[in-house]
Amino acid sequence: MFFSTGNKLTIPNMHLSEQEIIRREKLEKLLALGIDPYPPEAFPVSIHAAHLKEFFEEDAEGKPLNFQEVSLAGRLMSFRVMGKASFAELQDSSGRIQLYISRDDIAPGEDKTLYNEVFKKLLDLGDFIGVQGYAFRTQVGEITVHVTGLKLLAKSLRPLPVVKRDEEGHIFDAFTDTEERYRMRYVDLAVNPHVKETFIKRTKMVSAIRRFLNERGGLEVDTPVLQSIPGGAAARPFITHHNALDVPFYLRIANELYLKRLIVGGFDWVYEFSRNFRNEGMDRTHNPEFTILEFYVAYKDYFWMMDTTEALLEQAAMETCGTTDVQVGDKIINFKAPYRRVSIYDAIKEHTGEDVSGMDEAALRTLCKKLHIETDDSMGRGKLIDEIFGETAERHFIQPTFITDYPVEMSPLTKKHRDKPGLVERFELMINGKEVANAYTELNDPIDQRERFEEQVKLMERGDDEAMFIDHDFLRALEYGMPPTSGIGIGIDRLAMLLCNQHTIQEVLFFPQMRPEKFEE
């Protein structure tokens, strides 16, 4: 049921707090005064708060030299009424600026209603207003807009949490409840400036990456989200149904196989910021939908990809944070290229003292037992090595490190290593103990690819529910011929967490997944 101005000021069965009732009464009074609380016409904004404060100029005597005719719009965020004059704070998209409002300036004639009634009584914190006026500096030194005209642009019917700050920047009564913040991100953004900064930073990071790729000839593309075979990764998919075709479709878990088809088609470098969906657990590093940047470049190998990845991340850090030494929790991560390169066998040796390179499946199981790592029968040699690395070594790679040359069993889309038997040309990039990227020299031999898919089928039969499905059309594409190619997937949310110094994925997603809220009707 929608609220409409006029007579239905309350909604039946809706619990309104005292403050909400008062705001609706104010709305009625505004209407009675002939003031439209939601006027349709555009408001001419001439400047933003931050810009005015940054570029305001005055002469030696303190006489303002510019911004003598400005108009701004935003939310009213604080009020300090002192009789016939008041101070208020206006918050626009750039930040806050103080307003000075004197009765006789906004209501110069006999009728003081605009000040005494409308401004002092009928406006609330959170209302959108537009003001005209001129800039000056108060006795206390605050750059302020002396308001000569004021207009209500949109009434707010719910009280925003009021967050206060003292001179030292201490915050009082912060709006901190994570559930409320995520469910009502609009409120979070309105009252918590640092939240907004995080998201601006994330967008900056994405722009920096996009620019890097475009400058080098990357072509941004879109590929299907609805896929009939959820390929390119190993994960439980979301399933949906197409009515007209009467067939199931899966929301993509990766876009890898589609980007490779485009390389087959003759593009040299394609990339996509891919929203992927995985029907798995949620926690502070996992959201059911998340973003991976994947890109594929023809005539390259994984060595080239390492060079490119470190250059990309160095630039992304520089443009996002203004430095390559990024504070992450209590650590400084140095994004400056080059990054250390360690084979997975050496990484395991480094942290366990064990050389697993020559071990067969039985030996690996024995080692797992010794290291107190749980295993099950579905695990093959590759999976066991991956498990050992994950349990013993992964968390120790704080500074960006390429872990290279994985066992062939766990990399069905990767080309076999040019001179290390049993391994593939693959690397994962570890930062702050977490995987941030995964890249290969891509497997482009269709015969080998078919065999690898068949290996996956065997793993699946053995009980590995992460094994990949065979995508016959993808095999057909490879049979037409794919040039030697290197490809990578970079976890954009994970990278954003690092560059924004946030330790949960929810803090870098505007609307993280939550259990749906129940509204009572």
Add this chain to the structure above:
RNA sequence: GAUCUCGUAGCUCAGCUGGUAGAGCACUUGACUUUUAAUCAAGGUGUCCUGGGUUCGAAUCCCAGCGGGAUCACCA
């Protein structure tokens, strides 16, 4: 999915071994023409998450449920 933990006013929170609800800010009324966590005077806000139970009596104890967070499992 398992374990632990939290849920009290618009916001942040207090509320003891059970005795019938509190503070600051916000809000309402009034004063104040350069304030800034404005100040001063006055006012009282509530499904104590929901439903059961124990009890003369439950925000408090017990059980179940709902929602959040943390840890674990799965995964990126």
